Amino acid sequence: MTTSASTTGSASGSTAGPAIAPLTSLRVGGPARRLVVARTEDELVEAVLGADAAGEPLLLVGGGSNLLVADAGFEGTVVQVATTGVRLGSEDACGGAVVTAAAGERWDALVARAVAHGWSGVEALSGIPGTVGATPVQNVGAYGQDVSQTIATVRTLDRVTGRQRTFAGADLRFGYRTSRLKTERVALHGEHAESRYVVLDATFQLRLAGRSAPVAYAELARRLGVEVGERVPSADVRAAVLALREGKGMVWDEAHLHDHDTWSAGSFFTNPVLGPEGAAALPEGAPRYPAGTGEHGEPLVKTSAAWLIEHAGFGKGYGLPGPAALSTKHALALTNRGTARAADLLALAREVADGVRERCGVRIVNEPVLVGCSL
Missing domain, CATH: 3.90.78.10 (UDP-N-acetylenolpyruvoylglucosamine reductase, C-terminal domain)
Structure with missing residues (x-):
């Protein structure tokens, strides 16, 4: 395994460790004992298993858009998941586009890529901040879509066995803003339970339609000027969703940080x-x-x-x-x-x-x- 992951922190665990707040969209939270930026899958696996072997609490951070960290900080290792890579497994009229993205890939960049290629099924999830790896954990959804509708498989690191485990979408027990990746926890360090599985990548099966999935949300349908259940160009859905999210202050990028x-x-x-x-x-x-x-x-x-x-x-x-x-x-x-x-x-x-x-x-x-x- 590579050992080039960026690491900062205090070996003594003092409060002078690296700040967590800048890694989150709420911009609050005290320091971490140690911060590791994992840019490759090997670095991610090594950081997780290393923290577990040392008996340190572990906090995984992707885009930081779904975290509220206490002012006291985190007395353990924070691993920022910065892995990248998107690959097209297959693309045909029968199976659609089978696309695998690393956990650290930006979610909205993947949605934009899908829309540009005419792959449908995630267009209503435009503008959601964060990374690909977080989406199956929360079963991320908005405007009538959620990722459970398109996820084929999720490849994970099982922190109990130290080995990789791949789940089919049907085995992830998806529910409203939840999945087994969120609920299946284990106490590795004392009584504090942490997520058992670390997402390494996720594979999506998207339709080669060029047009959206049926519009399932009334507010979005009104914005598009169509009836619920109709299909429109996926690019139109993406544009409408981004406009709706911007109107609610829910587009998180450099252009909006003043707001x-x-x-x-x-x-x-x-x-x-x-x-x-x-x-x-x-x-x-x-x-x-x-x-x-x-x-x-x-x-x-x-x-x-x-x-x-x-x-x-x-x-x-x-x-x-x-x-x-x-x-x-x-x-x-x-x-x-x-x-x-x-x-x-x-x-x-x-x-x-x-x-x-x-x-x-x-x-x-x-x-x-x-x-x-x-x-």
Whole structure:
């Protein structure tokens, strides 16, 4: 294995280690004991297994767009996944385009490449920050699509065996913003459980259509001027989604860093999925969408966390002029106005979640991963 991965940090584990905040879109969080930038798969595997062998806690960071790290920092090894590489396995009318991307590849760059080549199935996921490796963990989704619809396989490092393991998409137990890669955890260092699997790459099977998958989200359909279920050029979907996301302050790139509404982790709370009793207790006018059935066959209903937040009295910009506030464009995003600490964001998140529970009777939960802290 190569040993050229960039490594910085303090061997003593002092608080003078490398900063984590610049690696995240929220730009908060204290120092790490050690930071390793893994640019190749060998470096990634070596860094993970090395930390495990040393008994050090491990934190993997891709694009950092789904992390809230405590002000105290992380007393362990942070591995920034910076692996690159995209390869086309096959491309034919029968099987579509089979495309494999390294875990560290930028997700939106892969979507842009798919649209440019006429491969459809991920166009509605345009503009989502972060890296390819995070997408199957969270079953990343937006505007009626999620990656479970196109993932063929995910190749991982199993931290228990130290060997590679490849999962078929059907074996990943995908659910709403979850998968077995997120839920299957193991206590390698004391009582603290960490993810068992580290994503090395993901393979997607995309249609050779040139036109989008059926438009499945009403807001997107309205933007495109079509009915739900219609297909349009994939490039039109990408352009419409990017415009919608920009209007909500959810395009995270160099051109938008001046806008503190983009200093967020995207949607901070997931949309609640409720059983019949919970759905019946929703406030009048709350959105209700069919969400399949529960483990006992009961019908499930998904509602809108953003609607609940605003209904509970937390409108866009709530918290201003404080250091942490709801986005002025989208009530579901908690933002750092430039000087916030993790504690400020957590206090705001608790206030919002408690208010929704008290006024709407629904518990909303965080979507970003909380490191060294909790709600």
